[in-house]
Amino acid sequence: MVQAPIKTTPAKKRDVQVATISTNTQVLRSRTWDRLKFEVEYSRQKGTTSNSYLIEADKIALIDPPGQSFTQIYLETLEQHLDLQKLDYIILQHVNPNRLATVKVLAAKAPQAQIICSKPAVNALEAALTFPQQRSRIQVVRDKDTLDLGQGHQLQFISAITPRWVDGLCTYDPQSKILYTDKFFGAHFCDEPIFDDNWKQLDLDRRFYFDCLHASQTKQLETALAKFTAFDSKIYAPAHGSLIKYSLSRFSYDYRSWCQEQKAQEFKVVLLYASAYGNTATLASAIAHGLIQSGVAIESINCELASTEEITTAVQACDGFIIGSPTLGGHAPTQIQTALGIVLANVAKTKLAGVFGSYGWSGEAIAMLENKLKDAHYSFGFEPIRVRFSPTATTLKECLQAGINFTQKLKKTKKLRTPRQAVTETQIDRTEQAVGRIVGSLCVLTTCHDNHHNGVLTSWVSQATFNPPGVMIALAPEQNANLISNPGDKFVLNILNEGGNIRRNFSHQSRNSFDERPRAADRRKRGVQAFEETSKDSPLGTREFDNVTTKTATNGCLIIEEALAHLECTVQSNVPSGDRNLIYAVVEQGEVSENSGITAMQHRKSGSHY
Numbered sequence: 001m002v003q004a005p006i007k008t009t010p011a012k013k014r015d016v017q018v019a020t021i022s023t024n025t026q027v028l029r030s031r032t033w034d035r036l037k038f039e040v041e042y043s044r045q046k047g048t049t050s051n052s053y054l055i056e057a058d059k060i061a062l063i064d065p066p067g068q069s070f071t072q073i074y075l076e077t078l079e080q081h082l083d084l085q086k087l088d089y090i091i092l093q094h095v096n097p098n099r100l101a102t103v104k105v106l107a108a109k110a111p112q113a114q115i116i117c118s119k120p121a122v123n124a125l126e127a128a129l130t131f132p133q134q135r136s137r138i139q140v141v142r143d144k145d146t147l148d149l150g151q152g153h154q155l156q157f158i159s160a161i162t163p164r165w166v167d168g169l170c171t172y173d174p175q176s177k178i179l180y181t182d183k184f185f186g187a188h189f190c191d192e193p194i195f196d197d198n199w200k201q202l203d204l205d206r207r208f209y210f211d212c213l214h215a216s217q218t219k220q221l222e223t224a225l226a227k228f229t230a231f232d233s234k235i236y237a238p239a240h241g242s243l244i245k246y247s248l249s250r251f252s253y254d255y256r257s258w259c260q261e262q263k264a265q266e267f268k269v270v271l272l273y274a275s276a277y278g279n280t281a282t283l284a285s286a287i288a289h290g291l292i293q294s295g296v297a298i299e300s301i302n303c304e305l306a307s308t309e310e311i312t313t314a315v316q317a318c319d320g321f322i323i324g325s326p327t328l329g330g331h332a333p334t335q336i337q338t339a340l341g342i343v344l345a346n347v348a349k350t351k352l353a354g355v356f357g358s359y360g361w362s363g364e365a366i367a368m369l370e371n372k373l374k375d376a377h378y379s380f381g382f383e384p385i386r387v388r389f390s391p392t393a394t395t396l397k398e399c400l401q402a403g404i405n406f407t408q409k410l411k412k413t414k415k416l417r418t419p420r421q422a423v424t425e426t427q428i429d430r431t432e433q434a435v436g437r438i439v440g441s442l443c444v445l446t447t448c449h450d451n452h453h454n455g456v457l458t459s460w461v462s463q464a465t466f467n468p469p470g471v472m473i474a475l476a477p478e479q480n481a482n483l484i485s486n487p488g489d490k491f492v493l494n495i496l497n498e499g500g501n502i503r504r505n506f507s508h509q510s511r512n513s514f515d516e517r518p519r520a521a522d523r524r525k526r527g528v529q530a531f532e533e534t535s536k537d538s539p540l541g542t543r544e545f546d547n548v549t550t551k552t553a554t555n556g557c558l559i560i561e562e563a564l565a566h567l568e569c570t571v572q573s574n575v576p577s578g579d580r581n582l583i584y585a586v587v588e589q590g591e592v593s594e595n596s597g598i599t600a601m602q603h604r605k606s607g608s609h610y
């Protein structure tokens, strides 16, 4: 990750640089030598250019007018080169409120011009353009649609939707072989050369731009890159920075390898958000930047665009998740509520969570997200972030830091969860290591004899038969194997929930090991005090069910209410095998108590112990 050095820039006046770049084609680069905005992407402080393109064939098209910081100087310059009454098309490869400020003025000055955009851009455009006949002026284009300007300039549109630019379009002109790439292949810096003559000096700026804008959306980026290969492009014409002519294949290669780098990161965080007016999205970008900077791969998901399957697949594979929402009408948007449901149903409670959002006055959505995740026992990688309306430079800095904190906590948690290697590999019996890779569901097996309840932890359990449903359990004598050694003996298998604390109450070796104690009948015979009484004083008699909420199953054994599920079982057979008894039992009945939970697994370093 490229850091952003602070650079003092000479105060030069903003201007619009105009140059012919191909047949009938000009670029108008609105330039600022100062940092344009406080968003992180501009923090290298090398200024930027906002590139707009003019194609004058039989028909005249203007691509991507700049944002409102340049409205006046841009339109003045444009009018020196073009009679706006002759403009046929204004092509908007993406729409944002900033750009709409310029489009509004331009569209009024060129009332005959059609406005070309993708379908998702239409609502924003309609809301912004308040002059008559506005709707009929908007022409929606889709992937592969064409627009013939004459003289060989048959423009082809390419849908390039990403979480950040949900209305993204790119445009290819076969006459000039220019691919207008909008936000792809850009960089924020300002200088004289139109093209990338000095591309070797641009590496850091390009990488920084990629990290800020694209590293969190590599999946969609790769889709766009694959589409671009269909064109015989000689020039990439991006929205910012120099046009790419000399380093076209190198830059494409860089994008692909930077995407690969992201995928190879050890940790993956899913960033879920929705944003009606862009504020929550800006917070998401800053948090993403902090995460990327600290070495985590991000998958940004704009919940308004994503399917439930996409969200499910992403969150199932994540090491942590962060969810952000605006508050609209006292609620989180439906898409966020759906995403939250998917998270609760699919993400283990041990995964790290984060919450953020922009709000106006009450901020219910952020509180709702925080409470639901807290109730589900997720721990947070940073304190929930609440920002009123638009973020400031300070709040964005806090978001960036939150991303860094999240990564640090993620790495620390992982370290704690990774089993320590007590001895070197060569010392450990390789066979034991291999056997240790077998994992089992962590369960508490409860029994009841003479009104005394007992529980032992075991992970040596597996389903053994379909019909009747049956399980196989391997138990050692110290695990009270003798209590369920005879056909007809009953027990309950409580299947534990990942992230729960119940396992701490129980041990793999029964604290009240009955093989060391005579059965109650024998004890009575020998006049031994009831176990319940002696256990109070005995170190072996610690009561594992203290602080555990239980209820009694129909077979008399205890069901642990915090368990994910329980099975009431009856022993069918018992085969003494090695140092264990292999007990086969039929499941009489069972129930899942937490549909959204995940089965706790016992992971081991060696097959020589539990």
Ligand SMILES: Cc1cc2nc3c(=O)[nH]c(=O)nc-3n(C[C@H](O)[C@H](O)[C@H](O)COP(=O)(O)O)c2cc1C
Pocket (backbone or CB within 6 Å): 274, 275, 276, 277, 278, 279, 280, 281, 325, 326, 327, 328, 329, 330, 331, 358, 359, 360, 361, 362, 363, 364, 388, 389, 390
């Ligand atoms: C139609 C509408 C309803 C809103 N309702 C609420 C609300 O109930 N509570 C609140 O705190 N803010 C409310 N807001 C303010 C938004 O949460 C605020 O503008 C926020 O910055 C929007 O975030 P976004 O840009 O990510 O969409 C509302 C805004 C709009 C336009």
